[in-house]
Amino acid sequence: MSTFESRKKQRELNEKLIKFALIAAATISILTTLGILFSILFEAIEFFKLRSFWYFITGTEWSPGVVGSKFGAVPIFAGTFVITIIALAVAIPVGLGSAIYMSEYATPTVRDYLKPILEVLAGIPTVVYGFFAAITVAPMIVNAAESIGLEATFNSALASGIVMGIMIIPVISSLSDDVIRSVPDSQRKAAFGLGMTHGETIRNIVLPSAMPGIISASLLGLSKALGETMIVVMAAGLRPNLSWNPLEDMTTVTVTIVNSLVGDFEFSSPETLSAFALGLVLFVVTLVLNMISLSLIRKFKEKYKVNTL
Amino acid sequence: MKKNDNKVKIDVKDLNLWYGDNHALHGISAELYENKITALIGPSGCGKSTFLRCINRMNDLINIVKIDGQIVIDKKNIYDKDVDEVSVRKKIGMVFQQPNPFPKSIYDNVAYAPLKHGIVKKGKDCDELVETSLIKAGLWNEVKDKLNTPGTSLSGGQQQRLCIARTIAVKPEVILMDEPTSALDPISTEKIEALMLELKNDYTIITVTHNMQQAARVADYTAFFHLGKLIEYDETETIFVNPNNKKTEDYITGRFG
Amino acid sequence: MIKRKKNKKQENNPFYDPALKARHASASRFKKFTLSSLIFSVAFLAFFLFDIIGKGMPAFQITYIKLDVTYNEKTIDDSRFAVEKKYRTIVSRAWLRDLPKLVKSKPELMNTTQSTWVLADDQVDQYLKGHHYNMKDKEIKLVDELNTQGLIESRFNSIFFTNGDSKIPEYAGLNSAMIGSVLTLLITMLVAFPIGVMTAIYLEEFADDNRFTRFIEVNINNLAAIPSILFGLLGLAIFINLFGLPRSSPVVGGLTLALMTLPIIIVSSRAALRAVPDSIRQAGYGLGLNKIQVTKDHVLPLAFPGVLTGSIIGLAQAMGETAPLIIIGMIAFIPDAPGSVMDAATVMPAQLFTWAGMPERMYIEKTAAGIMVLLTVLISLNAIAIYLRKKFEVKW
Numbered sequence: 028m029s030t031f032e033s034r035k036k037q038r039e040l041n042e043k044l045i046k047f048a049l050i051a052a053a054t055i056s057i058l059t060t061l062g063i064l065f066s067i068l069f070e071a072i073e074f075f076k077l078r079s080f081w082y083f084i085t086g087t088e089w090s091p092g093v094v095g096s097k098f099g100a101v102p103i104f105a106g107t108f109v110i111t112i113i114a115l116a117v118a119i120p121v122g123l124g125s126a127i128y129m130s131e132y133a134t135p136t137v138r139d140y141l142k143p144i145l146e147v148l149a150g151i152p153t154v155v156y157g158f159f160a161a162i163t164v165a166p167m168i169v170n171a172a173e174s175i176g177l178e179a180t181f182n183s184a185l186a187s188g189i190v191m192g193i194m195i196i197p198v199i200s201s202l203s204d205d206v207i208r209s210v211p212d213s214q215r216k217a218a219f220g221l222g223m224t225h226g227e228t229i230r231n232i233v234l235p236s237a238m239p240g241i242i243s244a245s246l247l248g249l250s251k252a253l254g255e256t257m258i259v260v261m262a263a264g265l266r267p268n269l270s271w272n273p274l275e276d277m278t279t280v281t282v283t284i285v286n287s288l289v290g291d292f293e294f295s296s297p298e299t300l301s302a303f304a305l306g307l308v309l310f311v312v313t314l315v316l317n318m319i320s321l322s323l324i325r326k327f328k329e330k331y332k333v334n335t336l
Numbered sequence: 337m338k339k340n341d342n343k344v345k346i347d348v349k350d351l352n353l354w355y356g357d358n359h360a361l362h363g364i365s366a367e368l369y370e371n372k373i374t375a376l377i378g379p380s381g382c383g384k385s386t387f388l389r390c391i392n393r394m395n396d397l398i399n400i401v402k403i404d405g406q407i408v409i410d411k412k413n414i415y416d417k418d419v420d421e422v423s424v425r426k427k428i429g430m431v432f433q434q435p436n437p438f439p440k441s442i443y444d445n446v447a448y449a450p451l452k453h454g455i456v457k458k459g460k461d462c463d464e465l466v467e468t469s470l471i472k473a474g475l476w477n478e479v480k481d482k483l484n485t486p487g488t489s490l491s492g493g494q495q496q497r498l499c500i501a502r503t504i505a506v507k508p509e510v511i512l513m514d515e516p517t518s519a520l521d522p523i524s525t526e527k528i529e530a531l532m533l534e535l536k537n538d539y540t541i542i543t544v545t546h547n548m549q550q551a552a553r554v555a556d557y558t559a560f561f562h563l564g565k566l567i568e569y570d571e572t573e574t575i576f577v578n579p580n581n582k583k584t585e586d587y588i589t590g591r592f593g
Numbered sequence: 594m595i596k597r598k599k600n601k602k603q604e605n606n607p608f609y610d611p612a613l614k615a616r617h618a619s620a621s622r623f624k625k626f627t628l629s630s631l632i633f634s635v636a637f638l639a640f641f642l643f644d645i646i647g648k649g650m651p652a653f654q655i656t657y658i659k660l661d662v663t664y665n666e667k668t669i670d671d672s673r674f675a676v677e678k679k680y681r682t683i684v685s686r687a688w689l690r691d692l693p694k695l696v697k698s699k700p701e702l703m704n705t706t707q708s709t710w711v712l713a714d715d716q717v718d719q720y721l722k723g724h725h726y727n728m729k730d731k732e733i734k735l736v737d738e739l740n741t742q743g744l745i746e747s748r749f750n751s752i753f754f755t756n757g758d759s760k761i762p763e764y765a766g767l768n769s770a771m772i773g774s775v776l777t778l779l780i781t782m783l784v785a786f787p788i789g790v791m792t793a794i795y796l797e798e799f800a801d802d803n804r805f806t807r808f809i810e811v812n813i814n815n816l817a818a819i820p821s822i823l824f825g826l827l828g829l830a831i832f833i834n835l836f837g838l839p840r841s842s843p844v845v846g847g848l849t850l851a852l853m854t855l856p857i858i859i860v861s862s863r864a865a866l867r868a869v870p871d872s873i874r875q876a877g878y879g880l881g882l883n884k885i886q887v888t889k890d891h892v893l894p895l896a897f898p899g900v901l902t903g904s905i906i907g908l909a910q911a912m913g914e915t916a917p918l919i920i921i922g923m924i925a926f927i928p929d930a931p932g933s934v935m936d937a938a939t940v941m942p943a944q945l946f947t948w949a950g951m952p953e954r955m956y957i958e959k960t961a962a963g964i965m966v967l968l969t970v971l972i973s974l975n976a977i978a979i980y981l982r983k984k985f986e987v988k989w
Contacts, residue, residue, distance in 0.1 A: 041885075042883065042885055045885055046799065046885075048791065049791050049792075049794055049795035049799060050795060052787070052788045052789075052791035052792045052795065053791070053792040053795045053796060053800070053809050054809075055788050055792070055855070056792060056809060056812045056813050056816055056855060056856075056859070057808065057809060057812050059812075059816060059827075059852045059855070060812050060815060060816060060819075062827050062831055063819065063823055063824065063826070063827045066826060066827050066829075066830035066831055067823065067826055067827075067830075069830070070826075070830060120630060121630040121633055121634060122630075123630075124626055124627040124629070124630025124631065125627070125630045125631040125634055127627045128624070128627035128628050128630065128631045129631065131627075132624055132627065132628070134399065141631060141635070144634070144635055144638060145634060147638060148634065148637075148638060150909070150910075150913075150971060150975065151641075151913075151968070152912075152913025152914070152915065152942050152967065152971070153913070153915065153916070154913070154915040154942040154943075154945055154946050154949075155645075155913075155942075155945070155964050155967070155968070157946070157949070158945065158949045158960055158961070158964065159641060159644065159645070161949065162648070162949070162957060162960075163644050193634075193637055196634055200634075211436070213432060213434055213436040214436060214438065214439075216394070216430075216432060216436070217432065217436045217437075217438065217499070218438075219394065219397060219425065220392065220394065220425060220429060220430035220432070220503070221425065221426075221429065221448075221449040221502065221503065221506055222422050222423065222424075222425035222426035222449065222453065222506060223422070223449065223452065224422055224616050224617060224619075224620035225620055225624070226619060226620025226621070226622075226623040226624060227452060227616065227619075227620060229623070230623065231448065231452075232438060235439070236439055247818070250818060250820075251820075253820070254819075254820020254821070254822065254823070255820070256820070256821065256822045256915075256916035256919075257915050257916055257946065260916075260919075260946075261946065261949055261950075281820070281822050281916070284822060284826075284920075285822070285916070285919060285920065288829065288920055289919070289924070294834070302826070303826060303830075306822070306823055306826045309820060309822075309823065310819070310820075310823055313818065313819065313820055314815065314819075317814075317815060317818040318815075321814060409607075410607040411605075411607070412605070412606055412607050412608060414608065416606075418606060418609075419606065419608045420608060420609075420610065420613050420617075422613055422616070422617070423608045423609070423610040423613055424608055426610070427607075427608065452616075453612070454612050
């Protein structure tokens with residue numbers, strides 16, 4: 028073989044190796060998803076060998092660590108639901124309102140200053156929010172409740188719900204802002220030309236057009252709220268409590284996962300494995316929400332032929 | 337201009353406009369006549385669209401715009417402090433170059449503004465208004481069986497007629513048209529030009545057009561703009577056959593454009 | 594008189610429409626609502642920063658008491674005897690515990706009694722700062738006396754930065770957590786950066802538009818949205834149980850965080866690669882280079898600033914993550930800094946989590962101060978990223 032040929036062979040081999048390395052790297056993301064899915068699924072199945080799946084989904088008593096321990100997750104789902112609703116009740120109006128102001132009313136300079144400020148809210152680590160919720164917000168709520176004759180615990184769902192809502196504001200406002208700006212200006216011009224006020228134009232023309240994107244943003248916010256751990260671990264309660272009262276303490280799926288794993292039980296006990304069962308539920312629900320959210324955004328992009336989202 | 341006994345609908349008095357530091361319209365003065373079609377022509381960037389948008393105060397939406405001068409309609413200067421720009425736009429409708437129906441049904445496209453303005457209430461009155469407007473816009477026969485389908489499902493020409501219908505539904509007195517047919521095919525263009533000739537009986541129409549032949553076909557009066565100044569304004573025939581200004585002649589004959 | 598005048602005005606104004614007033618009022622209310630939402634967000638941020646800084650600033654000062662300390666064999670053996678009995682409960686147990694070390698480093702102290710600035714007990718410190726405290730009346734009187742005599746001083750709390758965690762509040766510091774963070778994030782970036790950039794290069798430059806490629810893209814989008822706690826479950830089940838790596842170590846924490854950081858690095862690197870105009874690639878091919886050479890020598894260098902910016906932002910996000918690290922065990926009490934990536938360690942946010950749960954009041958200010966440190970680092974990282982992006986922003 029001439030040196031030319033052997034060098035060519037060497038080059039081709041190098042090319043193949045590099046290509047292989049690149050593909051291998053890309054496959055890691057698939058492996059990760061599969062890894063998460065299978066590790067959770069595997070251990071969850073181990074759990075369901077020990078405890079009834081049906082009772083897990085529908086049972087209302089969660090009492091680990093005792094003889095005849097029961098693992099009915101409904102109070103945990105309910106607690107998650109209440110706190111999440113509170114969070115969205117804060118995040119959606121404030122996030123959407125902020126997005127509307129920034130995209131429709133604010134001058135470019137104001138926008139340039141305010142958008143980064145909202146981004147800062149997104150960059151604060153959740154453990155910091157959790158500290159703030161537990162040490163500052165929770166006592167405020169206890170005092171406020173007292174002053175109007177009600178009773179709130181220091182682990183009220185309201186405390187963690189409100190702070191979680193604030194944490195989610197940027198998720199909603201950022202995507203809504205992009206979506207609102209993508210609604211073509213010709214629509215607004217048409218509305219103004221017909222003699223509509225700015226407020227009417229936004230409410231009747233712009234927002235309905237932007238609705239798929241706004242719903243998508245809300246679903247993403249919902250997904251984030253469901254998966255949020257630190258704020259609730261630090262500020263919410265530990266005991267599953269089937270209640271609608273936001274002033275009471277209740278616990279969530281994520282808190283229960285943490286508690287089940289840092290306890291003293293053996294790894295193969297139902298107490299520890301229950302974490303994986305809950306993890307499976309969380310995985311499936313957030314996956315579905317994310318898929319719906321992404322497909323809504325995709326449809327919106329197609330409709331308005333937007334590339335900036 | 338020859339003496340005439342046309343009624344003046346819009347009296348523009350020494351209108352100046354600045355985009356920031358850019359002096360875009362220089363001392364425009366003209367009397368635009370009622371129930372006539374007036375075409376605004378001129379090369380790109382001459383200010384004709386900007387001028388058109390002054391008539392319904394659409395330029396007010398742009399922050400850096402400053403306006404000086406008067407536009408008097410029905411004896412009132414629309415730029416007076418006590419005039420609400422929203423109500424100006426109710427009286428003076430606008431049709432845009434790109435058809436822009438709302439993502440609503442055909443019915444709702446036409447009914448939206450009248451309901452909001454309180455011109456009609458929901459129900460029979462509203463249905464009648466929608467039908468009348470679509471008839472006047474020459475679209476009724478094509479859509480009467482599918483009023484609930486989205487406005488965006490129509491063809492380009494139909495969409496533009498829908499936009500005209502919704503503009504008419506608000507019962508304006510003046511209709512401004514900003515190059516209404518430049519995005520349409522020749523057949524749709526023809527339909528809309530015929531429509532304009534019908535509409536002028538009930539409305540005053542001011543239209544910006546890039547297409548001189550269109551101006552010659554439909555307009556009673558034509559105004560030629562160049563670099564932000566109104567160079568010549570006269571009966572269409574005069575402008576095209578016997579213009580007084582050399583610049584006008586150069587533009588008409590295609591020496592620049 | 595005035596009423597008629599107004600009617601006259603309306604008569605002359607063909608554009609007067611009474612219904613408009615209500616519509617304008619409604620539009621104005623709407624605008625006010627949206628503005629108030631924005632103000633709420635900004636106000637919260639301001640309130641939050643104000644509160645954290647207010648709670649954290651006191652932690653940077655700590656109380657010392659000037660007392661006579663006896664250094665001899667008896668006191669080295671049992672340091673409780675180093676100070677007078679009445680002072681024993683108001684000085685730091687931990688400081689006393691370190692007495693033998695102090696004498697070892699300064700042997701001239703042996704068999705002397707010196708007037709020394711001794712670290713105070715945390716309750717004394719909190720009392721003097723006006724916070725909630727837990728002291729007997731006798732102790733309070735003593736402290737007040739010493740204070741009026743000028744024997745109490747507040748100094749910069751360097752212990753906060755030099756010490757690791759401690760169950761004794763006044764001795765607790767951020768040091769071992771900071772080192773743990775550094776080691777963990779080092780692993781994170783060493784793993785996530787190459788894999789992420791290579792994935793981005795593959796997707797942007799080499800991959801065809803087929804099902805496999807789209808499957809990868811869907812996966813990446815999903816990974817970005819999976820709750821962080823589930824990554825912890827992955828770390829527990831696979832890195833610890835399956836691979837047998839040591840619990841609570843930077844290597845496990847780093848690997849777990851790396852998987853979480855991959856999507857950010859991939860997405861931002863792809864954007865950076867996409868921003869390089871195709872003409873650059875075409876020029877390279879025109880010269881006879883193959884795809885790998887074009888990518889390596891021509892495209893990558895131009896995309897590098899964007900890649901770097903994205904990685905810094907990914908790093909900043911990883912730095913604040915806590916939930917998955919708790920699951921893999923990084924909240925054990927770790928007083929000493931880790932010596933290697935295999936030793937048990939904790940990270941800054943996890944340390945803050947642990948401190949937030951401690952009963953003593955001093956931990957509140959330490960947590961807040963730790964938050965200030967963490968936020969400062971995060972803001973600096975983001976500022977660097979933004980600066981780099983602006984500096985290398987090339988307008989094609």
